[in-house]
Amino acid sequence: xxxxxxxxxxxxxxxxxxxxxxxxxxxxxxxxxxxxxxxxxxxxxxxxxxxxxxxxxxxxxxxxxxxxxxxxxxxxxxxxxxxxxxxxxxxxxxxxxxxxxxxxxxxxxxxxxxxxxxxxxxxxxxxxxxxxxxxxxxxxxxxxxxxxxxxxxxxxxxxxxxxxxxxxxxxxxxxxxxxxxxxxxxxxxxxxxxxxxxxxxxxxxxxxxxxxxxxxxxxxxxxxxxxxxxxxxxxxxxxxxxxxxxxxxxxxxxxxxxxxxxxxxxxxxxxxxxxxxxxxxxxxxxxxxxxxxxxxxxxxxxxxxxxxxxxxxxxxxxxxxxxxxxxxxxxxxxxxxxxxxxxxxxxxxxxxxxxxxxxxxxxxxxxxxxxxxxxxxxxxxxxxxxxxxxxxxxxxxxxxxxxxxxxxxxxxxxxxxxxxxxxxxxxxxxxxxxxxxxxxxxxxxxxxxxxxxxxxxxxxxxxxxxxxxxxxxxxxxxxxxxxxxxxxxxxxxxxxxxxxxxxxxxxxxxxxxxxxxxxxxxxxxxxxxxxxxxxxxxxxxxxxxxxxxxxxxxxxxxxxxxxxxxxxxxxxxx
Amino acid sequence: xxxxxxxxxxxxxxxxxxxxxxxxxxxxxxxxxxxxxxxxxxxxxxxxxxxxxxxxxxxxxxxxxxxxxxxxxxxxxxxxxxxxxxx
Numbered sequence: 001x002x003x004x005x006x007x008x009x010x011x012x013x014x015x016x017x018x019x020x021x022x023x024x025x026x027x028x029x030x031x032x033x034x035x036x037x038x039x040x041x042x043x044x045x046x047x048x049x050x051x052x053x054x055x056x057x058x059x060x061x062x063x064x065x066x067x068x069x070x071x072x073x074x075x076x077x078x079x080x081x082x083x084x085x086x087x088x089x090x091x092x093x094x095x096x097x098x099x100x101x102x103x104x105x106x107x108x109x110x111x112x113x114x115x116x117x118x119x120x121x122x123x124x125x126x127x128x129x130x131x132x133x134x135x136x137x138x139x140x141x142x143x144x145x146x147x148x149x150x151x152x153x154x155x156x157x158x159x160x161x162x163x164x165x166x167x168x169x170x171x172x173x174x175x176x177x178x179x180x181x182x183x184x185x186x187x188x189x190x191x192x193x194x195x196x197x198x199x200x201x202x203x204x205x206x207x208x209x210x211x212x213x214x215x216x217x218x219x220x221x222x223x224x225x226x227x228x229x230x231x232x233x234x235x236x237x238x239x240x241x242x243x244x245x246x247x248x249x250x251x252x253x254x255x256x257x258x259x260x261x262x263x264x265x266x267x268x269x270x271x272x273x274x275x276x277x278x279x280x281x282x283x284x285x286x287x288x289x290x291x292x293x294x295x296x297x298x299x300x301x302x303x304x305x306x307x308x309x310x311x312x313x314x315x316x317x318x319x320x321x322x323x324x325x326x327x328x329x330x331x332x333x334x335x336x337x338x339x340x341x342x343x344x345x346x347x348x349x350x351x352x353x354x355x356x357x358x359x360x361x362x363x364x365x366x367x368x369x370x371x372x373x374x375x376x377x378x379x380x381x382x383x384x385x386x387x388x389x390x391x392x393x394x395x396x397x398x399x400x401x402x403x404x405x406x407x408x409x410x411x412x413x414x415x416x417x418x419x420x421x422x423x424x425x426x427x428x429x430x431x432x433x434x435x436x437x438x439x440x441x442x443x444x445x446x447x448x449x450x451x452x453x454x455x456x457x458x459x460x461x462x463x464x465x466x467x468x469x470x471x472x473x474x475x476x477x478x479x480x481x482x483x484x485x486x487x488x489x490x491x492x493x494x495x496x497x498x499x500x501x502x503x504x505x506x507x508x509x510x511x512x513x514x515x516x517x518x519x520x521x522x523x524x525x526x527x528x529x530x531x532x533x534x535x536x537x538x539x540x541x542x543x544x545x546x547x548x549x550x551x552x553x554x555x556x557x558x559x560x561x562x563x564x565x566x567x568x569x570x571x572x573x574x
Numbered sequence: 575x576x577x578x579x580x581x582x583x584x585x586x587x588x589x590x591x592x593x594x595x596x597x598x599x600x601x602x603x604x605x606x607x608x609x610x611x612x613x614x615x616x617x618x619x620x621x622x623x624x625x626x627x628x629x630x631x632x633x634x635x636x637x638x639x640x641x642x643x644x645x646x647x648x649x650x651x652x653x654x655x656x657x658x659x660x661x
Contacts, residue, residue, distance in 0.1 A: 067623075074633075075626045157630030204609045205602040230635035546650070 057198050058211060063189025065152065065173050066217035068166060068180075070226040071259075071438045075157060077166055077180070079173060079217075082153045083135035084128040089117050091145030098143055105138050106130065129153045154180075156271040158226060161233045164284040165224065165263045165436075168271040178284065179222065179436060182382030189217035221438045223259030228252055231546050233264040236520070239539045240266045243525035249286040250521070250539065251419040252547065255426040255514040257439045258446075261547075263416070287381075290389040290412035291502050291521065294489030295471075295532070297408030298354045299425060299458055302346055304369050305357040307454045313461075314341045319352040329400045331355055346461040347470045349486065351407045358406030359399060366402065367394035372449055373421040373431065375413050381436055389413040408489060415504075419519035422506050425462065425483075426514035429455035459483050463511050466537075472505060475537035477545040479555035481511035484540065486532030491524070500524045505536035509544050510556040518544055 039047060068077035085106065094102065094117065103110040106127045116124045128151070130138075135148055154169045156162075167178020174188070175181040192214025197206040232250045240248040245266075252262035269281040283289065305311045322336025333351050337344075345353030358366065370376065376391025390412040397405075404410045413421075416434070424431045432446035450458075462483035466475040471486045484507020490497040503525055508517040520536040520543075529535055548555075631637075642648040 064619075064623075067626075075630045078623050078627050078630075080623045080627065081620055155627050157627055157634060159634070159636075161634075161636065199602075203606055205605055207605060227635060230639075234636070234639070 055197050055199075056195055056208065058193050058195050059204075061192040061194060061214040062150070062152070063191045063214040063216050065154065065169070065189055066187040066219045068187070069219055069221050070224045070229075071222060071261075072225065073221075074226050076162060076222070076224070076226065077154055077156050079152045079154045081132060082129040082151055083132055084149045084151050085126040085130065085135065085138060086147050086149060087117060087124055087126055088122055088145045088147070089119050089124060090122060092117050092143065093145070094143060098141065101141060102126075102138065102143060102146075105134060105141075158229070159272060160268045160270045161264070162224065162226070162229050163268050163271045164265045164286070165222075165229075165260075166271065168274065177282070177384060179220065181384055182436070183220050186220055187217050190215040223254070223257075223261060223435055223438050224263075225261045225551075227550050228543075228547050229262040229264065231550070232262040232518075232543050233268075235539050235542045236264055237266060239520075239522060239535065242527065243522060243529065243535050244527045245522045245525045245535075247280070247285055247289075247523040248521060249289075249415045249523075250543065251286050251416055251519045252543065253419055253423065253434065253517040253519075255423060255508055255517045257442045258420075258423065258432040258434045259439050260416075260434055260436050261516070284383065284385070285521075285523075286415040287379075287383045288385045288387050288414070290387045290414050291523070292411065292489045292492060293408040293413050293418055293504065294487035294502065295349045295351075295407055296418060296485050296487035296504050296506050297411070297413075298349065298406065299346060299462060299485055300369065300373060300421065301354055301358045301361075301366065301406040302342060302461070303425070303450050303454050303458045304361060304366065306342070306457060307450050308361060308365070310360045311342045311357055313343055313457050316341055317345055317350075317353045317356055319345070319350045319356075322352060324352045324355055324403070326355075326359075326400045326403055327398070331400075331403055343457075343461045343464060346458075346485070347464040347467075349465070349471050354406045355403035358402055363394040363397045363402055366405070367391070367397075369449070370411070372447065373424065374417055375411065375421065379416060379420065379434060381434060387414050389417060408487060415519050415521045418504075418506055419517060422508065422517055422519065424449040425455050425458045426508040426517050427455070428452045459511055459514075462507065466507065471531075472507075472533035472537040474533060475505060475507055475541050475544075477509060477541050477548065479557055480509045480545070480548055480553075481557045482509040482541070482544065483507055483511040483514075484537070486537060488530060488532045500526075501530040503530055503532040503535040505532050505540045507537075507540055507544070509548060510553065512556040515551070515553050516544060516547055518547075 065079040067075055067079070070076055099110055099114060103113050106113070108127060113126060116126060126146070138146070139148065152173050154173060156166060156168070165178055167180040167182075168176055169180050170176045175184040180187065190212075193211040195208040195211055196204045197208060199205050232252055236248050236250045239245070248266045250262070250264050251260065253259065254261055263286055265283070265285045267281045269277055302311075306313070311317070316339050318338075319333060319340050320336060320338045322333040324331050331351055337348055337350055337353075340348060340350055340353055342353075342357070344350075345357070370391055375389055378386035378388040380386065392401075401410050420431070420434050427446075429450035429452050430446045430448045432443050462485055463481060464470055465486070466472045466482050466484055472484060475482055475484050484505055487502075487504040487506075489502045489504075491500040491502055492498075493500070502521060502523055504519070504521045506517070506519040508514040518540050520539045522535050522539075525535045
């Protein structure tokens with residue numbers, strides 16, 4: 001068969017038509033190449049960015065705030081995730097039944113919830129910081145317009161017992177008081193971020209890079225011993241309640257390392273529930289309130305007299321007739337004593353005797369002593385509002401002031417300063433810095449204040465003060481030799497001494513090899529008794545006895561039943 | 575000869591391409607698994623913190639003392655009831 005001839009093929013088409021098509025095709029591919037070059041060359045970065053934005057996500061990595069632990073690893077402050085429930089009122093159109101169920105889960109008043117949901121704003125918190133399992137139950141209701149936000153909340157299992165020392169954190173988990181503020185840099189974590197690739201189901205399929213490496217908050221191990229802390233807190237509280245006092249404070253130090261083993265103040269607060277707080281509750285008195293220490297100050301002056309060779313342990317001092325006139329002013333003992341040895345001046349707490357020793361020393365020497373003992377300047381442990389107390393420059397001291405200062409009037413100190421200064425007696429004459437965190441290696445000898453002999457002589461005198469004939473037999477602890485000094489100071493209000501008192505006691509045990517040092521301060525006891533030996537000393541004895549037993553410190557004294565009933569405490573000077 | 579070599583290379587390229595796909599898939603699955611494990615680790619960490627809190631709350635000294643005194647009738651020994659090592 002012959003292929004039919006097509007008349008079309010016989011036609012010779014003009015050559016320009018073929019050229020035109022070829023030209024168009026060429027132009028088309030040129031355009032494509034140009035476009036490709038444009039996209040891949042010039043706009044490359046922009047397009048890559050756009051692409052990544054479709055599948056890449058930057059995820060926040062939350063860093064948890066470090067825990068605060070006591071010296072034995074018990075948790076004192078822990079951050080744990082909680083969720084906050086918030087709503088977009090416009091979207092949250094709830095039926096009354098839904099509203100009731102939501103209110104029941106959130107433990108909120110349905111009317112209050114309805115009022116919030118009627119708000120004009122486009123973001124309202126319904127309830128902040130609820131437990132994750134409650135949040136899950138709320139989420140299961142599948143209500144419209146209700147959303148969740150992850151937050152962290154800090155819990156303090158010991159509650160009010162260690163509230164002042166630990167402090168607390170604010171809304172964003174940033175330290176506001178106490179250790180939380182003092183060690184903020186250490187505790188705070190730095191949240192990070194990482195870039196990942198997610199698939200269409202929202203699952204991470206590739207880790208691209210860490211945008212910011214997160215830094216977890218580090219744990220802080222305190223020097224605090226929570227057993228001792230509870231002992232100190234509960235005994236202080238009993239005393240403050242029994243004596244109807246306005247406030248109180250107690251500090252327990254390890255005499256060998258300078259660690260703060262316990263520190264409590266009253267009134268206190270519950271850091272887990274801070275809805276109604278007064279300034280009085282928040283005040284960390286041991287650090288921020290300076291008071292006139294009264295007789296607890298005497299040992300420093302007497303020790304300096306011995307150190308300078310002005311007096312010895314047995315040097316007789318005439319305190320009769322119980323008054324001493326300096327210029328226009330007269331200082332007196334509440335109870336005249338007659339001729340006393342220097343040791344008895346401490347034991348009986350004679351103002352006249354101490355003033356006589358003080359007047360034998362130069363003002364500059366005394367000022368320098370007080371300064372080296374750390375009075376007049378804050379301890380700088382990082383606590384907010386640490387007070388330094390009042391120590392006036394020696395150039396402006398008048399003799400009467402030098403005399404009253406020797407028995408703790410006209411000078412003010414904080415409880416923690418006073419406790420630390422007594423370390424000089426408990427430690428053979430040297431003074432070491434205090435530490436709020438656990439110290440694993442005992443520090444080398446600190447700054448020397450007194451010679452070893454002087455410190456030991458004072459220890460004997462301070463032991464006499466708690467024995468029958470002294471001012472504080474109630475400070476005795478069965479099985480241990482105790483040394484310490486009472487203080488009872490009239491309070492200064494508006495420049496005038498009132499008949500309100502601050503009762504205090506500072507002491508340490510075992511006296512043969514001091515291990516613990518405790519300072520107690522009770523502000524305005526008003527149930528009749530106000531002498532330091534009657535109000536503060538029993539707190540000291542109760543805490544010291546239990547603490548020494550809890551720490552397993554071997555007794556250094558024969559155990560014998562205490563006989564206090566027939567021995568009346570010696571009257572004490574103020 | 576030339577055709578055979580080209581065919582062999584084509585097969586090799588195909589196998590390699592499929593291997594890349596499969597290993598990529600494997601890698602993604604592993605990343606997913608790692609992600610889940612890390613999530614679990616975080617959850618366990620959180621639970622640990624909560625358990626520590628719970629333990630501290632139950633073992634709070636105030637609570638222990640209160641139970642010892644009221645339910646168990648315990649009290650600190652009197653001074654004359656304490657024995658110590660001979661001095």
